[in-house]
Amino acid sequence: MSQKPDAIRQLASGNEAVALAALHAAVKLGAGYPGTPSTEILEVFAAQGGPAQWAPNEKVALEVGLGAAFAGARALVTMKHVGLNVASDPLFTAAYTGVTGGLVIVSADDPGMASSQNEQDNRHYALAAGVPMFEPADSQEAYDFTLRAIELSERWRIPVLLRMTTRVCHSTTVLQTPGHPVPPAPPVVFVRDIPGRVMIPAYARPAHRRLRTKLEEIAAWNDKEGPNPIIDRDGELGIITSNVTYQHVREAAPGASVLKLGLTYPLPIETMRGFVASVRRCVVLEEGDPFLYQAARAASLEVSGKPEMYRFGELDVERVRRIVAGDTSPEPLPTAGKPPELCPGCPHRNVFEALRGLGCIVAGDIGCYTLGVLPPFSAMDTCVCMGAAIGVGLGLRHTLPLEQARRVVSVIGDSTFVHSGITGLVEMIYNPPPTGHVLIILDNGTTAMTGLQEHPGTGRRLNHEPTGKVDFEALAHALGIKNVRVFDPVVESDAISGIVQAALAKDELSLLIGRRPCLLAAGASKARGKADAKP
Amino acid sequence: MPSRSTTNVVIAGLGGQGVLTAASILAEALFRAGFDVKQSEIHGMSQRGGSVSSHVRFGDKVFSPMVPTGQADFLVVLAVDQVDVARPMLRAGGMLVEPSLVESKQLTSKRSLNVALLGTLARHLDVADPLWHAAIAATLPERLHAANLRAFAIGKMP
Numbered sequence: 001m002s003q004k005p006d007a008i009r010q011l012a013s014g015n016e017a018v019a020l021a022a023l024h025a026a027v028k029l030g031a032g033y034p035g036t037p038s039t040e041i042l043e044v045f046a047a048q049g050g051p052a053q054w055a056p057n058e059k060v061a062l063e064v065g066l067g068a069a070f071a072g073a074r075a076l077v078t079m080k081h082v083g084l085n086v087a088s089d090p091l092f093t094a095a096y097t098g099v100t101g102g103l104v105i106v107s108a109d110d111p112g113m114a115s116s117q118n119e120q121d122n123r124h125y126a127l128a129a130g131v132p133m134f135e136p137a138d139s140q141e142a143y144d145f146t147l148r149a150i151e152l153s154e155r156w157r158i159p160v161l162l163r164m165t166t167r168v169c170h171s172t173t174v175l176q177t178p179g180h181p182v183p184p185a186p187p188v189v190f191v192r193d194i195p196g197r198v199m200i201p202a203y204a205r206p207a208h209r210r211l212r213t214k215l216e217e218i219a220a221w222n223d224k225e226g227p228n229p230i231i232d233r234d235g236e237l238g239i240i241t242s243n244v245t246y247q248h249v250r251e252a253a254p255g256a257s258v259l260k261l262g263l264t265y266p267l268p269i270e271t272m273r274g275f276v277a278s279v280r281r282c283v284v285l286e287e288g289d290p291f292l293y294q295a296a297r298a299a300s301l302e303v304s305g306k307p308e309m310y311r312f313g314e315l316d317v318e319r320v321r322r323i324v325a326g327d328t329s330p331e332p333l334p335t336a337g338k339p340p341e342l343c344p345g346c347p348h349r350n351v352f353e354a355l356r357g358l359g360c361i362v363a364g365d366i367g368c369y370t371l372g373v374l375p376p377f378s379a380m381d382t383c384v385c386m387g388a389a390i391g392v393g394l395g396l397r398h399t400l401p402l403e404q405a406r407r408v409v410s411v412i413g414d415s416t417f418v419h420s421g422i423t424g425l426v427e428m429i430y431n432p433p434p435t436g437h438v439l440i441i442l443d444n445g446t447t448a449m450t451g452l453q454e455h456p457g458t459g460r461r462l463n464h465e466p467t468g469k470v471d472f473e474a475l476a477h478a479l480g481i482k483n484v485r486v487f488d489p490v491v492e493s494d495a496i497s498g499i500v501q502a503a504l505a506k507d508e509l510s511l512l513i514g515r516r517p518c519l520l521a522a523g524a525s526k527a528r529g530k531a532d533a534k535p
Numbered sequence: 536m537p538s539r540s541t542t543n544v545v546i547a548g549l550g551g552q553g554v555l556t557a558a559s560i561l562a563e564a565l566f567r568a569g570f571d572v573k574q575s576e577i578h579g580m581s582q583r584g585g586s587v588s589s590h591v592r593f594g595d596k597v598f599s600p601m602v603p604t605g606q607a608d609f610l611v612v613l614a615v616d617q618v619d620v621a622r623p624m625l626r627a628g629g630m631l632v633e634p635s636l637v638e639s640k641q642l643t644s645k646r647s648l649n650v651a652l653l654g655t656l657a658r659h660l661d662v663a664d665p666l667w668h669a670a671i672a673a674t675l676p677e678r679l680h681a682a683n684l685r686a687f688a689i690g691k692m693p
Contacts, residue, residue, distance in 0.1 A: 011566050011574070114577040138573075138600075171600035172562055172574040244600070251598040317603045332604070337586025337620045338549060371583060 012175040014168040017139040018076075018106060019044035020175075021146035025182045028073035028101070029053075031061040033419065034450035035080030036115040037169035038108035042078055043453075046462055054453060054462045057386070057419040058083035062090045062105065069099035069159070070197060072188045074150055081109040081122045082385065086420070091159070092129045096207035097197045098157040098214075101186055102150035105131075109165045111287045112314035115449075117366065117385065119313075121288035126161050126265035130211050132218050133161040133265040134227075135243040139173040141227075145262065147182045148227065154186065156214045163264075165287065167244040167314065219266035227262030228271055237324070238279030240272060240296065240303065245287050245315050252320040264292065269299045276301045283324060287315045342371045347489040347516035348442050351411075352377035354496040358504070360409045361400075363393035365421075367413035368449045368518075369442050380411070387412070387420025390428060390439060397433035406504055409438045415447035415455040418470060428509055429479050436508040438500065441472060442489075444518035445525065452521045464528055476511045483510035490516050541594035543602040544656070546649075547621035548613030550584045553649035556674065557611070558589035561653060564670035565593040568662045575600035586620055609659065611652050632656050637690050647686035654690025664691075 012020065018041050022030060030045045030052035032038065046052035055061035058079040065077035079087060084107045091105070107125065110116040126133035132152060134145040142164065149160040195203040222228070233255050241249045242261040249258060259275040261267070276282045276296075282303045284293040293305035306323045309331075315323075319331075342349050352372035355362055356379040364370060364380035365388060373380035382392050393410030400408065412421050421441075428437055447453040454460040459469025476484050483506065487499055496514070503510035517525060544561060548554040555576055562574040576589035590602040602624060610625040611632040612618045618633060625631060637651045650671065657667055671683050 011562055011572060166577065167575060167600060170576055172559070172572075173597075173600065174566065174571060247598040247600065316601050317599045334604075335620050335623055337617070338584070340550065340583035340585035343583065368583065 007176070007178065009174065009176050011172050012139045012143075013040065013170055013172050014136065014139050014142040014164055015040040015170070016044050017142035017175050018078075018146050018162065018164075019048065019050065020177055021143045022076045022104075023048050023050050024178055025074060025102075025147055025150050026185050027076045027150075028185075028188065029065065029068040030076045030078070031055050031064045032078035032106075033058045033061055033083055034415075034447050034453040035083050035108070036450055037110060037166045038078045038080045038083075038106060038164070039450045039453065040169075041076075041106060042462065045076070052462050054455060056456050058087040059089060062087040062094070065103055065105070066090060066094050066097075066099070066159075069101045069103035070097075071101065071190060072186045073101040074185050075101060075103050076106070076146075077103070078106040079108070080116065081107055081120055082116060082118065083107075084122055084125055085120075086386070088125065088129070091125065091131070093199050093204075094159050095130045095211055096199055096204055098210070099153060099159055100157065100191070101188070102153035103159040104146060104149045104153060104162055105159060106162045106164060108169050109163060109288075111165055114166050117383065119288065121291060122161075122163055123264060123291045124289070126163070127291075130215055131159050131161050131265070132156075132215075132263060133163050134262060135163050135264050136168055136262075137243050137246045137260070138168065138171070139175045141262065142168060143175055143177060145227070151182050152218070154183070156218055158211070158214055158218075161265075163243075165244060171244075215266050219268065222263045222266060223268040223270045226268050226271075228268050229260055230275060231258040231260070233257045235278065236280050238275055238282040239285050239324070240275065240282060240292060241285040242292065243287070245285055245320070248315055248317045248320040249285055252317045253324050256324075261292070267292070267295050269295070272296060273299065273301055276303060285315075285320060285323060339374060340371060341374060342368065342377075343519055345519055347444060347514065347518075348372060349377070350489045350493040350496055351440065351442060351514050352379040354500055355379045355409065355411070357497055358500060359407060360500070360504075361396060361404065361407045363389045363396060363408065363410045365389035365410075365412040365416050366449075367416050367447075369411065369413055372411070385420075386416050387424055389416075390421055390424025393439070394424070394428060394431065394433060394437060397435055397437050398431075402435060405433065405435045406507075409440055409500065409504070411440045411442060413448075414441060414443040414445065414457045414472070415453075417441050417472070418456050422475070425476065425479060425481070425511075429481065432509055434507070436506055436510065438503045438510045438512065440500070440512045440514060443472065443513050443515040444521070445515075446518050446521040448518045448520065452518065452524070460528070472511075472513055481509050481511050483508055484513070485510070486513045486515055488516050489514040541592050541597055542609075543607045544591040544609045544611065545588055545602050545607040545621060545624045546591070546611045546613070547586070547588040547617050547624075548649075549617060550587050552587070552613045553646065554587045554613060555589050557613075557649040557653055558591050560650065560667075560670045560674045561591050561656070562593075563673055564662050564667045565591070565660075567666045567669060571595060571597045573597045573600040586617060588621060588624075609656055611656055613649055613652065630659065641689045642686055643682060647683050650683040651686040651690035654687040654692075657687070657691050658693065
């Protein structure tokens with residue numbers, strides 16, 4: 001261990017456990033973009049003194065983490081599942097270059113979509129990119145596997161995925177620290193390795209072969225000494241499982257033998273083969289896509305999977321019981337609770353009221369303001385991914401009949417604009433629709449949906465200290481947007497309709513910025529402003 | 536002595552009522568009493584005033600962090616209009632702990648209703664008062680300790 005923390009037994013969430021492991025392993029840089037359910041990892045890491053920073057988006061976060069790992073430093077990069085789509089470009093080639101310092105990438109998946117636009121299963125990324133993947137089942141494993149991931153990353157010089165899910169990130173369970181000891185961190189110094197890190201085709205071809213050799217070695221290691229314990233019960237029923245599903249399995253089928261996979265890529269196929277042979281019937285139990293099942297079948301293992309209906313949503317004890325029993329009868333529907341809504345007094349409300357009143361076609365985006373889709377506003381027509389408001393709005397403008405095209409507006413939040421909207425703004429300049437376009441940035445000065453994180457447009461770093469600030473108006477002017485208008489959606493609430501209407505009538509490119517601090521953030525940011533003003 | 540097989544508690548209410556805080560205090564108290572404890576909840580969209588619930592399970596060894604539907608031994612509901620939403624979680628013969636059980640007039644702030652209802656729940660759990668007090672102190676900022684210890688005591692009074 002780089003540090004020798006005292007033995008402590010405590011309750012911790014999975015996210016807190018990852019942060020503690022990063023601290024105990026002396027991780028030199030934590031980078032990420034906020035996203036439920038991953039956000040607390042870097043916040044806790046920073047609160048305990050770890051060097052952490054928010055990046056504009058996940059791609060940049062991974063690139064910064066990769067640079068740190070090239071330097072020999074340990075790096076932790078965190079994001080929600082859809083964030084890995086954004087970061088997938090560096091991911092696939094970082095698998096080729098490999099790393100010097102340990103590089104752990106947390107993908108926090110959201111099966112059941114508690115707070116996401118899809119429930120993609122990011123285990124496929126491990127397979128597709130060729131990076132090892134750990135899957136913890138509780139906070140203890142979140143801690144232990146973070147340490148093991150760093151160790152494995154440094155031993156094989158390869159980035160490692162730590163794939164969590166909402167139920168691991170946000171469940172609080174008993175955590176004992178310190179755990180698995182990690183070798184001391186390598187020295188941080190630049191060592192030139194041109195063929196290893198410059199991925200021109202001539203160097204990338206051998207790099208791909210090196211990657212596949214590493215994965216073969218890791219698979220053999222995983223079979224021999226990987227974190228894949230077997231619970232030996234009766235020989236009748238065996239269950240192969242991983243992550244939090246293991247917990248449901250132990251409760252739903254206490255008599256079954258269980259092979260619990262901790263490193264789910266590259267899989268310990270021989271361990272799985274031996275387990276299947278030791279039981280009369282073997283079921284693969286997993287949340288989401290049939291990832292383990294397909295790998296087992298491809299290796300000719302005689303296992304059964306789950307009926308298609310259990311691909312959707314989270315698994316729980318009852319659903320696992322049904323899968324084991326082969327029960328495909330309709331499931332009871334959960335009682336509908338009260339849906340979330342924009343806070344009373346939220347400045348976004350006035351903008352959505354105006355857009356509804358004007359009959360706008362609204363290309364929306366990801367954040368609190370997506371709630372503008374719900375009654376009483378019902379003022380959003382599309383929401384796909386971070387930044388899509390602008391591209392989708394432009395596509396609508398380019399192709400709709402003119403009367404409809406003139407009603408299209410793109411609406412995006414400040415943090416989302418910095419994340420993925422700036423390239424959309426460039427597209428707007430480069431390929432302007434004949435009717436022009438109107439982009440509205442709802443600037444509440446924070447990343448509200450995920451719990452009030454800073455971003456490059458707030459001019460404050462993760463720890464709220466002042467830093468460089470992206471000026472949206474100056475950026476738009478520099479790119480050549482002629483019409484830029486800032487309004488206060490509360491003070492000028494009666495004027496919003498007129499402002500939008502005037503912009504729509506122009507057939508030109510307009511940027512409207514509705515600027516008013518989020519009610520939830522206003523108190524804290526005012527206090528920080530005063531504190532900064534003191535000498 | 537209660538059984539040490541897994542006991543299930545569900546705390547339900549609306550975003551902003553302190554459902555998650557109450558669950559954290561409960562889990563901390565049970566942990567200090569020597570139980571294996573798991574607490575599970577969904578953050579995110581629920582923070583915008585929608586329905587929120589948190590599951591707390593304890594015993595000698597807890598596996599799944601989620602209480603199966605219809606198996607809650609205790610259902611603590613902070614908002615009267617959420618009782619029907621959450622009721623399917625409660626097992627037959629399970630106990631409903633709801634706001635009407637607390638003398639709300641005695642509470643100096645309705646923000647401490649969550650902790651008062653924990654006091655009511657505490658009548659039925661094998662956790663000594665000092666552990667509850669320590670859990671409240673460990674979970675809440677210091678300026679809120681006195682008010683919440685008082686709320687806990689009000690809820691606990693038979």
